[in-house]
Amino acid sequence: MAGSRRRRDEPVDADWSEPAPDGWVDAAAGPLVRSFALTGGRARSDAAMFELLTYIVATDSAAEIRRHVHPEQQAILDRVRTAASVAEIASHLDRPVGVVRVLLGDLLDRNAITVMEHQTPPDDDLLQAVIHGLQSL
Numbered sequence: 001m002a003g004s005r006r007r008r009d010e011p012v013d014a015d016w017s018e019p020a021p022d023g024w025v026d027a028a029a030g031p032l033v034r035s036f037a038l039t040g041g042r043a044r045s046d047a048a049m050f051e052l053l054t055y056i057v058a059t060d061s062a063a064e065i066r067r068h069v070h071p072e073q074q075a076i077l078d079r080v081r082t083a084a085s086v087a088e089i090a091s092h093l094d095r096p097v098g099v100v101r102v103l104l105g106d107l108l109d110r111n112a113i114t115v116m117e118h119q120t121p122p123d124d125d126l127l128q129a130v131i132h133g134l135q136s137l
Contacts, residue, residue: 038072039102050101052087055116056080065112073103076113083116 050056058080066077072093079092090100107113 038070039099042102044098044102044105050086050104050115052085052097054086055083056086056089056104056113057083057116059111059114061110062107062112065107065110069107069110069112070103073107073112076100076103076107080113 056076058077062077062080066074069077072095075093076089079089084092086097086100086104089104090097093100095103104113108115
């Protein structure tokens with residue numbers, strides 16, 4: 001059926017032996033091209049580096065900016081109404097982390113999101129004290 005979309009779990013029926021007539025590698029390259037096009041060809045953002053466990057939260061100006069960004073960025077803004085890590089956002093969008101980092105950088109440049117400060121993890125003694133306190137209840 002020409003023009004119909006396939007589901008993700010359906011196998012791709014592509015002829016890998018010959019290049020497609022339009023010069024692309026094959027018909028299955030769509031999602032890869034989509035991510036590349038989504039980031040404007042950029043592989044990294046000029047903004048802060050986003051580690052996997054960096055938490056992101058939407059700012060008050062996110063609602064205004066939401067109408068003027070890509071649907072994927074709108075989905076990010078919806079997800080970060082409450083704090084979420086970069087890894088959670090990438091999983092939610094089903095996009096590579098590199099792509100999400102670029103999109104986050106664009107949103108940060110527009111003041112639509114803020115990066116939460118990294119907090120040092122509690123030391124082992126504190127965790128042991130909490131465990132013992134909970135066990136005594």
